[in-house]
Amino acid sequence: MIVSNRRQQATPRTPAVVSRHVLVSLYERPPQTELTLDEFEIYAVDRLKILRTIDALKQKGFKPRELEAELAPVLAQALPLRGSAEHVKADERKDQVSHFILRLGYSRTEEMRRWFLTQECALFKHRLGTLSGPQLGLFLAANGLKFEEVSDADVDARSVALSKISKTGDGGAAGYYRVPFVEAIDLIGRREVYLEKGYAYVPAAKLHAIVVARFRSALSRSLAKASSSLAAAAGDPRLSPLLNNIEKHDLSNGKDLEDDDVEGIHPEQIDALAKQSMPLCMQQLHGALKRDHKLKHWGRQQYGLFLKAAGLSMEDQLRFFQAEFTKIMTVDAFSKEYAYNIRHRYGKEGKRTEYSPYGCYKLIMDMAPGPGEYHGCPYKHYDDDHLASILGAMDISRESSQAILGQAKSKNYQLACQKHFEVTHPKAAGVAARPDGVGNHPNAWFKASRIYHKEVHEAKNPDAVKQVEPAAAPAAAPAVLLAN
Structure with missing residues (x-):
């Protein structure tokens, strides 16, 4: 894939036999295409919107049919796969490149791999x-996916057993396929296949689960x-801002968790914040730090990285932790045991x-706390009485x-976190707080809260709102080519 700053030149339209074109992809080979830097970012962000939407809908408990209904219009806008000759090549290119x-x-x-794998599989299943x-048959043939079809005679010989896996009585009307049972684990768990001698007999209507x-x-x-x-791709200064921060970009719903919507923070503000x-x-981590004047390793990591993304500079983080830790140790001991790790985070x-x-x-x-530790997720790791007390x-x-x-x-730990935000930030959706990432990332929670309070304050004190000069337009970048 080649990345360039140049705009794509318009190419003459040519007729395409779209009816025989396979739109859904297994993404087995990266596309060989020239790509502008603008396209690189736009394509990535648009796909992120889709994957984040899928994740959010699942977190809200949407059932499969409800999820499909909610997802369809978002896909149509951000990542369509239209079969018309006018759009098919461009849509396919964007889909392949963004993936x-x-x-x-x-x-x-x-x-990150687990998260991406889960959402991409959900998107693939939806499509x-x-x-x-006929389209499914074309897709299977184009990708060399062959399945052993069960003969009518074999179906008749197992008619009683096969009838038990059909809830409606006609689930096998289109036939059955025989596949190794390890490829049908999900269907086995739902009792939707018949097992015999290491093979699963799968109704044709359920074949998509095997493909997924x-x-x-x-x-x-x-x-x-x-x-x-x-490492090679992220080492390029033109690509590294997106590739190196893609998780934060995603989890804040298309905005970097460390952007300029609110100002950075200073040690003197942290108690109130x-x-x-x-x-x-x-x-919980802040309270433990103020009470015990120390945190164990994973608590320091979780809280320190959070404060870093929240806008606390390295120098201020050193000052903040030193002020607490030196209530039970010397400055020299703090410098020797803890200062290095803080600088390492930055x-x-x-x-x-x-x-x-x-x-x-x-x-x-991955972050279950042990005795004397306070990291992790309180909704997951605290017992009911402890959480109720807090x-x-x-x-x-x-x-x-x-x-x-x-x-x-x-x-539903993330929904519990979302509910906490809702009850402490009334009508947050009515201001610019953008609470969509709440429940997915602590910094998204923090950022949405700060924007919420800023908006509420400005609404109550309109005379205090500063007039900001519009930013100058960035200079155009030179044209370059990058071969991946």
Whole structure:
């Protein structure tokens, strides 16, 4: 793939036999195409919108049919796959390119790979479900996906067993396919296939689940390989801002978590901000730090990276932690034991890599605290009584507290976090707080809260709003080519 700053030249339209064109892709090979830098970012961001929408809908508990209905108009706007001759090539190009950009960007860590894999499989499943019977057959043939069709005689010989997996009585009207049982694990769990001698007999109507399983397996392997190519691509200064910050860009719904919507923070503000604008996970870490004047390793990492992304400079973070830690140790001991790790978070020591703040997925899945530790997700890791006690001490109604506890008890930890934001930020959707990323990332929670309070303050004090001069337009970048 070649990236350029030049605008694409218009090319004459040529007739296309669209009816035989396969729109859904397995993304087995990256496209060979020239790409402008503007396209590189636009394509990536548009696909991120789709994947974030899928994730958000699932977090809100949307059922498959509801999710499909909500997703369709978003896809039509940001990432369509239209079959008309006028659009098919451009749509296919954008779909292919955007997938491989995000595949590269999301190959950095295991957490990012898991997230990308989950959302891409959901998108693939949705698109596969929109294909008609003939279109599905064309897709299978074009991608060399062959399945062993069960003969009528074999179906008749197993008619009693096969009838039990058809809830409506006609689930196998279009026939059955025989596949190794390991490719039908999801269907086995839902009792939608018949098992015999290591093979699953799959109704034709359920064949798409097998295709999705193969797609997941292939994409998982490809993501592991892609991580070795990331360093070369991210080393280019034109691509690195997006590739190196793609998770933050995504989790804040298309805006960098460290942008200029609100000012940076200083140590003197943190006590007030902890109470006003930090999610519960960070409030717990801040409270433990103020009470014990120390945090264990993962607590320092979680809170330190959060504060960094919130706008606290390295010098101020050193000053902030030193002020607390030196209440129980000497300045020299703090400098020897803790200052290095703080500088390391900002890319000033070791590999000189800037680290991203932890998202909710990592806090929930990988960050269980031990005795004397306060990191992780309170909704996941605190017992009911402890969580109820914490919420009871806040300025939250009993009804709202019970709603939050109910989500946590149901293991909807991110929905519990979203509910906490809703009850502490009334009518947040009515201002510019953009709460969409709340429940997905602590810094999205913090940022949305700060914008909310800024908007509320300005609404109450219109005379205090500063007049900001419009920013000058950026200078045009020179034309360059990059071969990936």
